[in-house]
Amino acid sequence: MDSEIKIVANRYEILSLIGQGGMADVYQARDTILNRVVAIKILRDSMSEDPMTLVRFQREASAASRLSHPNVVDIYDVGEYKGMHYIVMEYIRGRTLKQMIKRRGSIDLHESLNIMIQLTSAIKDAHSHNIIHRDIKPQNVLVKDDGTVKITDFGIAIANDNVQLTMNNAVMGSAHYLAPETAQGKEATPQVDIYSLGIVFYELLTGSVPFQGHTPTEIAVKHLREPMPFVRDYNPEIPQSVENIILKATAKNPADRYENAGLMLYDLEHCLDPEYMNMQRLTFDDRPIANVDVSHGHVEVEYDDRPVSKPKKQRNWATILTISICAIIIAVILFLMAWVTGLVRFSGMLGYETMPDVTEMKVADAEEKLEASDFTHYKIKRKVSDSVKKGYVIETNYDAGDVVSTEDTVVLTVSKGPSYLIKDYTGLYLADVKQEFEDDDVNVKIKVKYKNASDTNPGVILKQSKLEAGDRIDPDAGETIQFTVSRYPTITIPEKIIGMDVTKAKKLLNDKGVAVVTEQVGSGSGEVLYSSPSVGSTYTQEGSDSVVTLYYD
Structure with a gap:
């Protein structure tokens, strides 16, 4: 987005950048018409020219706007402004589910079930509208402070009547949560979302994903070939009924999974009922994989359903040996090329090391741990955090x-401490509010507009804007708050009131904020004869104790 643009579509005032993705930036903004804080996702200029990216962006808006569910981020507005494509959505105060898992590790069973019930309910609603999300992962789930979860990012969601976005059925989505049939490039069905939900449930209960690898392809192959780990091996206290939900949701064969999200939701809601607690462990007869091919930009597999039989004729062993040696040589050459170019990486070799976990560590300790792992190129940026203590690492x-690569720069995002809560300052004296900011060591720029108020002491804040009560700010950022402050009206008593009808003269002065009393000194025309203070005098209306007296005929 053009850095000079502060208002989008003559309505949305940009406040701050709160997130960056692969194709768009997300800003906190204020809807100046409805006076509410929103999130606005703006497609980057460089991406607007790519038809496929633009379709993904428009699809996200279309898919999410068709849904109205308490666990789906609401879409308020979609449009284009000065060549920028944007989506305006509900602003969620909180963190992602991934951040919560990183900070806390495994999540309590009851809390995990509550999160899964909310997520599965949202996906059930999406499926009822023929929308398949296809990228369910904790990074796309926002957690509010009250525990409510909101699923977002329908950028690669598809409806039953939409074409695929990928070329040659290339894999989209995140490898750690990828259904096996998605890795094969097969058409997406609701079962791909059910598989991802099962992986998320496993991660909530264990604190980690079931399959790890150095590349997306390596992880995808594990989803295809390796059996799903048993969550009860991690924690035997977890009931078998809960583990069975994960096993059924993540079955290799889509036909063995839940037929729909509603059935999974029922099991989530009833798995702790006494009659379900002592079930037998589910097992599935998954077919063995005979071949895995990663040479076409996606993973292709073949399943071996044929019975084993003896060869019917003599093999030419010399030919087989020659072909095998050639194949091994070619494989070694390709592997070495991939290794040298960095496509395949091994920790401790050719300048590559494993990134250590330094989150929630003191800066000095994090730097020491990085250097111990041979990462000597690092820099620090600081931002406020309401969950991580000051001076500790939030993320890398x-x-x-x-x-x-140890030559890459590691960026440590370090907590500056908690954000500062803006209160409602109306009715307080401006001087007291300034002192409060100074005592709290908060750098806030104060703009003041004065308004005549004859019935209010001077210096009282009548109105505040730009920063509203409940806003949280970086105390060092120097954000601007504007106050409208009372003052006593001061006027010069106009000469033209002499000879004017006393009623009109009184209204004239009242309109200037002046209190007026009248006293008749004659029995004639009702015209003003003189005033006290006299005309031409400077008069300040100081509350209800001072008045201008009009003497009339």
């Missing part, structure tokens, strides 16, 4: 466990 630009 690489995830823990990533294999990263």
Whole structure:
């Protein structure tokens, strides 16, 4: 977005950048018409020229706007402004589910079930509108302070009547949560979302994803080939009925999974009922994978359903040996090329190391841990955090466990401490509010407009804007707050009131904020004869104790 643009569509006032994704930036903004805080996602200029990216962006708006569910982020507005494509949505105060898992590790069973019931209910509603999300992961789930979860980012969601966005059925979505049939490039069905929900449930209960790898392809192959780990091996206290939900949701064969999200939701709601607690562990007869091919930009597999039989004729072993040796040589060459170019990375070799976990560590300790892992290029940026103590690391630009070049720069985002809560300052004296900001060591720019108020002491704040009560700000950022402050009206008593009808003269002075009393000194025309103070005098209306007296005929 053009940095000079502060108002989008003559309505949305940009307040701050709150997130960046692969194709768009997300800002906190204020809807100046409805006077509410919103989130506005703006497609980057460089992406607007890419038809596929634009379709993804428009699809997100279309898919999410068709839904109205308490666990789906509401879409308020969609449009284009000066060549910028934007989506205006509900602003959620909180954090992502991924951030919560990183900070807390495994989540309590009852809290995990509550989160899963909300998510599955939202996906059930999406499926009822023929919308398949296709990218369910904790990074796309926002958690409010009251525990309500909101699913977002329908950027690769598809409806039953939409074409695929990928070329040659290339894999989209996140590898850790990818259904096996998605890796094969098959057409998406509701079962791909059910599989992802099962992976998320496993991660909530264990604090980690079931399949790890250095590349998306390696992880996808594990989804295809390796059996799902048992969550009860991690925590035997978890009931078998709960583990069965994960096993059924993540079955390799889509036909073995829940037929729809409603059935999964029922099991989530009833798995702790006494009659379900002592079930047998579910098992599925998954077919073995005979071949995995990653040479076409996606994963292709073949399942071996044929019975084993003996060869019917003599093999030419010399030919087989020659072909095998050639294949091994070619494989070694390709592997070495991938290794040298960085496509395949091994920790401790060719300048690559495993990124350590330094989140929620003191800066000095984090730097020491990075240097111990040979990461000597790092820099620090600071931002406020209501959940991480001042001077501790909030996050890094690489995830823990990533294999990263030691020549790359690691960015440590360090907590500046909590944000500052803006209160309702109306009715308070401006001087007292300024002192409060100074005592709290908050850098706030105060703009003041004065308004005549004859019935209010001077210096009282009548109105506040730009920062509203409930807003949280960076105390060092120097944000601007505007106050309208009372003052006593001061006028010069006009000469023209002499000879004017006393009623009209009184109204003239009242309109200037002046209190007026009248006293008749004659029995004639009702015209003003003189005043006290006299005309031409400077008069300040100081509350109800001072008045201008009009003497009339």
